[in-house]
Every structure is written in C-alpha cells, then in structure tokens.
Amino acid sequence: MKLWKNSHPSLELNNLNIENINQRVRDAQYAVRGELVTIADQMQKDINSGKRTDFEKIVFCNIGNPHAVGQKPITFIRQVLSLVEYPEILNNPNVHLLYPEDVIERAREYVEGSKHGIGAYSNSQGFDFAVKDVANFIEARDGYKADLNNIFLTNGASEGIQMFLNTIIRNNMDGVLLPIPQYPLYSALLTLLGGTKINYYLDESKGWGLSVEELNDAVAKARMRNINVRCIVVINPGNPTGKCLDVENMKEIIKFCQRENLVLIADEVYQENVYVEGMKFTSFRKVLLDMGEEYNNVQLFSCHSVSKGFLGECGQRGGYFEIININGEVRDQIYKLACTRLCPNTLGQLVVSMMTRPPKKGEPSFELYEKEKNTILNQLKERSLMLTKELNSIPGIICERPQGAMYIFPKVELPIKFIEEAERMGKKPDFLWAKHMLEEAGVCVIPGSGFGQKPGTYHFRTTFLADQDSLRDAVQRMKIVHERLLKEYS
C-alpha cells in the first residue's frame, strides 16, 4: 500500500491549496462584497474603537442594504413576526397592551397555517398559504391567474436565480445573455456553474436603454463561437442603472426571446422602486400574457424579494420566483433542487406573505403601514434626485437621474496620468479611484468594473439609501478628493 501510494503522482499535492481547488470558484467575482468592502469594514471598526478619527463614520453606498444605513423596518411586519416567534404570548391577556388587533389576528393565522409553527421545515416550495399569497399578489398586479405549482419561495431572490441557472446550464457551451453593466451575482453564478457569459451592452447615451439590435448582435456573435445561447437576463428596474423599461421595449424583448428560443430571466426585485412621476412598473409576465397565445412558447422566470422595495428586510432572506410556460417535467426537477435545501427559512417566508398581503384599508395597521411605506419611497426619490444633482456638480462625473431601483451608476472621466498610475500599480483605474474615495472621503462605492462597462470608460455604483445629510456630506468629500486627484494627475 505504502509504496503504491507514493507512486501516485497527484497524491502529495492533494492537500487543499489555492492551486488545486475548483478553478470556477477562484474565477468567480462578486465586487459588491469585495476587497474595498473589507477595507471599509476595518475602517469603521477603527472609527468605533477610536483608533481612527478622520471620519465620523464610513458612508456605506456599496450595497442595497437599507436598514444598515438607517431605514426603519415596517412596524406591522415586525409585530407579526414577533408574535409568531413566541406564540405562547398570544394567550397572554397583556398581549393586547402591546400589539394591535390585526397583528394578533395575522399572527394567529400564521401559527395555525404553518401547522407546526415556524420551527419545522415547511414544504420545499414554501408554506401553502404563502404560495397562495404570492399567487394572489401576482394576479392582482397582472390581471392573470398564477399557477400555485410554479411559485417557489426562496432565501432571498438570489437562491432562486441560482437554482434556475443550475437547472439550465450544462457546460461551457451553454451561454446566457447578461446586461453590461449587470448585478454581479449573475456573472458569479455563471462562472461557478461553468456556463458562458454573453455580454450585451446597455446604451449609456440613452439612459442605459436596452436595444434589440444589440441583443441580435450579441446572439449572432455567440453562435458564431458555437455557443448554445439559452437565456437572457433582464433586470428591470435596472441594477446598477436605475433604468425602467417601457412596455414597447419589453414587447420587443419578448419577441426576440421567441425568435431566438431563449428563456427570459426577469429580475424584478425593484418593482416597488420607481421614482418618476407617471411611470409605473409593468411585469414581463403581464406584457407576455397581454401578447396573447401566440407567445405562449416564451418561457419566463421572474423573481422578487423582501430585501428591496420599501421593506428592505435583507437580513430575513425572503424571496420568491415564478416560472411561466415551463413544462411540468422541468418544474419537477427545479422542485427536486429546492428539496435538497429542505426549505427557505420560515420567517423570510412570512415576510414574503406580508409583502404580498399587506394590511387592508380599514384594518388597524393599515394607516401606519401606508405612512411608513410612502415615507420610505418618498425619501428614496428625494435622495435619488439630490444625489444625481450633487454628483453631476463634480467635474468629470456624469450621471442620469435613476428612474428606479436603489442605485446611480455615474461615469467618471479619469485623467490619463491617473489611469497610467493605476496600470503601473496593477490596479483597475476605477478600483483605484474608488479606493481613494473610501480612504480619503470615507465613502464606500463599488467600481464600475465590478458590474462591467465599455472598455475605456469608468464608472462607479452608489446607492442612494443613506440619509440626506450623510449623502450630501459624502458627496462633498468625494468632490474635494476627486478635484485633488484631477489636479494631481493633470
């Protein structure tokens, strides 16, 4: 045995090291929580401990994490969850001193509906009642009934996207059309699953519009490389662009999907986040079904989340997805994948249920719910306007007002000498720029290279979630640092 062992070539090197692990894991990139955020976290720790005194706090604009920058949770949701975690309290006469009647009722309903409480695994699609709530929400939104079999609750939207791509992608000859710029979860998942990314560029000159000619080009080029193009990801409202698609554009995209036999992955997690007067979100599902039977071979995956909108309940990891025009056999395979992770966390499922079935008019919690909702959405709108204006006041920074979502993706014109300096250091220029912003202005934004951008252009993504004053101060400090950089490298 011993001798034979030593003769095996790979054996001695088999201990796990960076060279012999899964290359796809090494290749995956996810800038939203990358190197800069690690530095920012350390800076904040140093501020907290008094080690660092140059900033009062780091302004975190790197991630759509509303509660982390001061947004308050919706009272109704937390009150219900509080009771469901400890249902004993429902039998305590003092419960009425602390909770409104409709909260108590909803909590009772969840305790009974979940049958065994929230400590048991639910079924793998999610609690029956929560799946029904989602179906009713979708029907009310779109005017078309939803099939309960085709709705899956998930740990945030990310998990559903991962399951679906895992079901589709077979090998590196399978391709997925990804917008550039895109939310980097998609590129990271594709890398991990071993599929091929096919970039299509959003048009910055048209407010990050999506043109079907660009899609045609991208597909044609991919097919010339013998890539089997299987689906397209569309994020609407856009992340990181804030762009909201109009219905005509969506119809063109659906026609494109039919023509090219592509599954449409519609990331609609920002559907509540539309800030332009007179503009409203329309789901790809509604547009598709409005187009009639002729399009019932277009396959659609659509996801939603409790992390965005006005709930901002990121930590509770709730989400769902729905599949349309996908046959039962494929659905059963997705179900099996869902089973291997047993169930989405039960509290997150209840948040999905409440997001899709909020208090109704006349119920005790209705007014507060509406007030909290409107306050949050109005603040986001105001902040998006203010931040757009302030950023545009910095020389060499250009951005359009975001129509929706939680982000602005401004272009930064960098001096050639700065770019050369970055290259000398082996860093991406936009990364180096964002690092300056972090270390000298105390603002954590993500370089555009984390989302993709046209070669030779530089961007960054910032959220507009922090409070007005923090954002205004942040952008003032960025202005000073940026102007200094312009001078230094002119």
Added chain:
Amino acid sequence: MKLWKNSHPSLELNNLNIENINQRVRDAQYAVRGELVTIADQMQKDINSGKRTDFEKIVFCNIGNPHAVGQKPITFIRQVLSLVEYPEILNNPNVHLLYPEDVIERAREYVEGSKHGIGAYSNSQGFDFAVKDVANFIEARDGYKADLNNIFLTNGASEGIQMFLNTIIRNNMDGVLLPIPQYPLYSALLTLLGGTKINYYLDESKGWGLSVEELNDAVAKARMRNINVRCIVVINPGNPTGKCLDVENMKEIIKFCQRENLVLIADEVYQENVYVEGMKFTSFRKVLLDMGEEYNNVQLFSCHSVSKGFLGECGQRGGYFEIININGEVRDQIYKLACTRLCPNTLGQLVVSMMTRPPKKGEPSFELYEKEKNTILNQLKERSLMLTKELNSIPGIICERPQGAMYIFPKVELPIKFIEEAERMGKKPDFLWAKHMLEEAGVCVIPGSGFGQKPGTYHFRTTFLADQDSLRDAVQRMKIVHERLLKEYS
C-alpha cells in the same frame, strides 16, 4: 438573420425541456423528500379534508423535523427572537409582564450587537458576536481555542457543506468517500457538482461500525480508476445509522486521512443526540488536536446545526461550519462564495448564538431551559429504545438500538416473491415495501435505497421523533401489514 437562424441545428430544440436541461440536476436524488413524501402529503391533506378516513393521521417518520411531530420549541430562544424582531417593545414598560429579565437583556444585546437590527444583511461570515459565541462553544467543548476567521454561519448545515464541496470539486475525476448508508444530501451535492462518489460500506454486523480496512479498499479501488480522492465524509453520530464513533476509531480515521492526504468532512450535527449511558460525543477536532502537531497537516471541515439536538429549529435554518488546517488563500475563496449569497438569515444566526451560549446557572431562564432540554433528550432516548424493541418484534425486521442521532435503519428481510413482484413493476423492492407501509399503515418511512445499502439487502430509515403513542400505534400497523405481505408473498 432569419435564414441563418433556421440553419442553426440546436435552435428549434432550445426551449427548455426535460431532455435539454442539466443532466446533473436530473441525476441528483434526494429521497428524504422524494415521491413517497409527496404521496404522504397528499394523504394527510385528504385526511384533513375528510376525503380519507382510514387513518387518523399519517405518522411522518421520513425526516428529522422534530417540531412537525410535536416537539415544542425551547422557550428562551423563542422569547429572545420575539423581542429582537420587534425591538420597539423593549422600551414598553409592559414588556416585563411578558418576558423574563435575562431574555430582555439578551434581546437588547442582540439588537445592539447587530448594529442595524436583523433587517440588514450581516457580514457574510455571520454577526461578529455570533461567530464569537461559536468559537467559545467550540473551545469549551474541545479545550482548544478556535480561530474566528475560520468559522462561518450558514442557513442550516446543508449550505456550508454545499459551499465546501463546491470549493473542492473540480470535475468527475475528483472523488469523495461517502459512507453507505449515508444522508443523501452528500450524494445529491456530489452529483450536482459533477464529482465522483466513492462508496465505503459501514458494517451492519458491527452496529454500522466504520473500519479503516474498508476505507483503504475503497481508496485503492478508486485510484485504480484514476480518481483523485480528495476527501472523506464521516457522519458522527451517524445518519441514518445512529452509530457513535469511539475515540480510537476516530484516531484511525484521522491517521488514514493523513496517510492518504484526504480532507475530513465531519458532519457533527447530531452531537447533542447521544443516548447511551456513559457514552459521550467527542468532536473530530478535539481528537485531531489531541493527536498533536504531527497531525497539523490533516485538514478538517466540521459542521453543526440548530435543526437537530434538542432545539429542532429546522425552519429557522441556522448552522455553522469551522475549517481547521486550511490555509488562508483557500479560506478566502470560501469567504467569497459566502459573499455571493450575501449572508445567512439573521434569525437563524441568533439561534446559533443561543445554542452555543444558552442561559447560565443563576439566570432566570436557566432552569426552564435545562428542564426543556432534558425532557426532550430523555424522550428521544425512551422512544429510541421503545421503537427498537417494537421493530425487532416484527418477524424479518432486525435493528440495533441507535446510540445517537434521530434514526433507526432496520434491515427488512423480504420474500423472494415480493422482490420479484417489485422487479416486475420496475420498482425497487424496499421502495415498494415502504409504499405499502405508507398506504396501508399510514407510516411514512424512507426506503434504504435512498441512503444506499449492500446489494441484495433491504432497509428503511425511520425517525423516532413522534410521540410514544403514535410511534407504538404506527409500528403495530406496520407489523400487521408486513405480516400480511409475508403471507401473501410466501
């Protein structure tokens, strides 16, 4: 464009269907939530609606889901979570009417420690304080300090296992040693990740003992097929076997790992579930570190969960893993994977924190906590004894008393004619047997083929979680059905 399109061979067939999705997803099997459970769920629904009257209820023995079969949550845990979900209540003077002092204190600590509450994403390893609680728990258990960098909180233990295997497995030439019988998550994940399963058989004649000769054989055979054997999974206490390894055996396994350069994946989620007098759980980590510096090249992954033990908080999806002797570069890659899913759900993290830092002696909740814990563990022990005895009273069913975990894995001797009948139907004999038990005895157990078994032997896995009376009645009905089958097919 049009003509070119039609000339593309794969295009018309590109719409998703069962033939053109990821074969690895199709191949993955997870019997714990398979076909039988779908039938059982429907039967229970029919009972609830009055459509079916032959059984009072289905006795679900298919899955370690304690709350679903009547186990009550630990009061302290739920009280704290209740307050953390709705921290406003901490400022209400009536809060003292409803919650003990140490619960209020712990909730305050979590609200402050999480900084932004549980609605924000935490960092991807988990809340700092929760990681520290885990480290302290591990240190107190093993007598060796734990490195905070190497502890990751997860959505249940499953997610951590998935992340780690994803990091290791490169292609189908990478192999993982899996026990037979095994918890089918491992085989499902390996299939999904495209790695190769290498079976090693546990020895039923020695109470499902693990012999190193068997491991040597399995590795040797795999290497002859040029498989690069990378790690071994050991489940201790065993699922589905209930076997607890003794320290001498664990040392042998560690020596084997060193000799063969294998990473040891220690699934220790049942570490609280040991029922034999005088026997106690020892972690692989402690055994490894006790063996001294000479073994510091043995790489270890160990996971734990809030779903098992006496908490049984499956639905809250809390867990953690720790990696030992794994270098920082590899650790950073695992961290990146953790980042792509943003964070484990925050409530589950708090349950991990409380599991690893329960109320201390002298605190108001201590006595109740201890009482609830001991009641649950004693009941599990009693049920395991009762069920073993009752099952052994059925002719042709043989099982040993489980030393730990939540399962018994009895052997069933099936008549040849029954086996032939199953084969005629294209069914696995143990599946057909379990289906009879479900449909005629109202008991949902999982056939041994879902876990793996020696060819020509038949088993099933049952939990011993349901209450004594339900279990006793269930086994009586199984006895009647089984005896009828013996007669019918003799």
